[in-house]
Amino acid sequence: MPGEKSASVEEIDVSAARKIAAGHRAQGNSLVTVLQDVQTEYGYLSGEVLEAVAEEMEVPFSQAYGLATFYSSFSLQPRGKHHICVCMGTACHVRGAANILEKLERDLGISSGETSEDLKHSLESVNCLGACALGPVVVVNDAYHGKVSSRDVDKIVADLE
């Protein structure tokens, strides 16, 4: 029953989530896939959206929420306009990735995993991007920056406008 519940919540329109979920209802095993598609649509998984998916898939909310918190690729927060991702793989680690992440945290004023209040920046660290030759690697909105030094971070941050 789209519309009925959403009147009380903010402007998030959950109809797209319902539509994605409805297409998969027949296969009860596809909740992870549904959440992935829903996240692609919305950029993140809000409580309202998760509720709509659970209802549509006829599973308890706790199950959807459980998956969304277990798997690290799901985000319960919106991402910033600029999403910055720092690789923490072993190759990047031995080449100083921790310092790069810390500098980004300092310069952007947010911790890894957070989004700035004005929704401009979000920062995230990942286990390994598999671009080990380029370590340390920072990915800004899908653009790779390789062999990043702290001075490159200055440039990266300056270019974010």
Add this chain to the structure above:
Amino acid sequence: MSTVATAKLASLEELEALRSSIRVEQQKTQTTVALCCGTGCQAYGSGRLIEVFAEALAKEGLEDSVRVRATGCHGFCERGPLVVIHPKGTFYQRVGPDDVGEIVAKTVKQGELIERLLYVDPQTKEKAQTEEQVGFYKHQHRLVFGNNGAIDPKSIRDYLAVGGYAGLAKALSELKPDELIEQITESGLRGRGGGGFLTGRKWRSCREAEGEPKYVLCNGDEGDPGAFMDRSIMEGNPHSVLEGMVIGAYAIGSNHGYIYVRAEYPLAVENLGIAIRQAEELGLLGEDILGTGFDFEIRINRGAGAFVCGESTALMASIEGKIGDPRAKYIHTTDVGLFGKPSNLNNVETWANVPLIVNRGAEWFSSMGTEKSKGTKVFSLVGKINNTGLVEVPMGVSLRDIIYKVGGGIPDGRKFKAVQIGGPSGGCIPESLLDTPVDFEQLTELGAMMGSGGLIVMDEDTCVVDIARYFMNFLCEEACGKCTPCREGTKIMLDILGRICQGKGEAEDMDKLEALGEQVQLTSLCGLGTSAANPVLSTLQYFREEYETHVKDKRCPAGVCRQLITFSVTPEACTSCAMCVKACPVEAISGGTRKGKGKDRVRVPALIDQDKCIKCRACHEACKFDAVVIS
């Protein structure tokens, strides 16, 4: 290039006829420019190069006679973007958009070499003209990776041209399922995903298990940080994985397959998806494969970012749409696996080996390697190494040869310290054991393991305690939390390691770590926990002194652990260029400038205020005169 829609192949003869026609057609193109579009080269901008090449060729009117082929990873990521020009095989490295015009004008049109784009061996100073002459490739034996540079992964026609699906044709026409399993068993192929289980034996268990349907699964989760070979196979030669799976399914008696691909690998998902569609169109996948009556379909499941989902039972739970936590394996997944049915899971590289074995025979395969480890293994060679990249060598080659012959040694004249093999489940191997051959048993004996094949090289500037802490942090975060020894054990070990790195270590800490590590090893539920202590135990075994220096002297000899190091400026070396002053984010550096006028002008060397210093290394990095020292 785009596949021309072709009708389903109804027989083996039709497959061979199609292959011949593709080869005839491809021979019409004299020159091919193969552009590596693996992750590394793409990050260096190879995507743009494709466009620039297309434009440059069109300008010369060569767009029809010269083919630009976007290939998967060639392995030599260090030197990307890589370009190989066939038929001669001219090998250019670090190619930029500005080089393209000249390449087309000189090399493509006139066969001339462009000296500056050739690879120069850092030791011999010799220039290599082809890949085979490059030290990095010369000492490899590329089988699984052999075709990566020769095909466009989005083109099934390319795969057919290099002999693709001939293994499948042979399996379906000449071998009964039992004979096929026998062949794989005899080849000695063992799982490349870490455990090293005999593949043929696993297939046999699944074939003989009761229950229908049976599932054939491919593990493309590749969770080990620092490992990217499965990615490069899935992205660069997806059909080889599919072909292996269809052969396996035929042997096992399964009609349903899944490939579980890591969330971070969108290109792998895309290329596998394209490959599945193309193979279905040609009747190499789907119903009535090659008119033999055998059906097999493959679906792709994307992972969602959980390391533990690489573990077999967790992976199956994840495909079922559940939280990926493992279960105890009193009953094997070959009996009760995905959806409670018999399931056979193999790693990407394992599957990619299968067509090779069927094509060339068990004897050929088992002639390579050691007594118990056969064939080749792909490693990702990363860290403090000159030639970062993917390397494929026969089993039994020594770690020393991989690091020095293929990898070209350690950069910047630094000294080798250790090589970490096997990812978070593996261990650190010191210089004295570098002659160990790569072999499942021998590596395990040293407290490391083959794992998926990540080789992370460390030099004297890498702190092994920090590395142990790094892996423990990783495992602690990735532990699913189901069993107590792993959930709590990794947490406590991490706390102790963190303390040691902060200079708050106590004399008993090393013994505590050992005792706890052994407990966690013995009592955890799944492989994540049972191997979680390996990075700690192996570093304690080979580098105990370094731990002791941290604990007793409160010193980090590698200059890594922040609380144990100080940054200072050597006044004699300082040129007062002020670079460090500008770089410091907390204004901890004074001086570094010139004062006074005319003759009285003097240099004031930089000085670091230790109370303000946050040890971020920015000054150390900024200084061009090595005046900022870490002690």
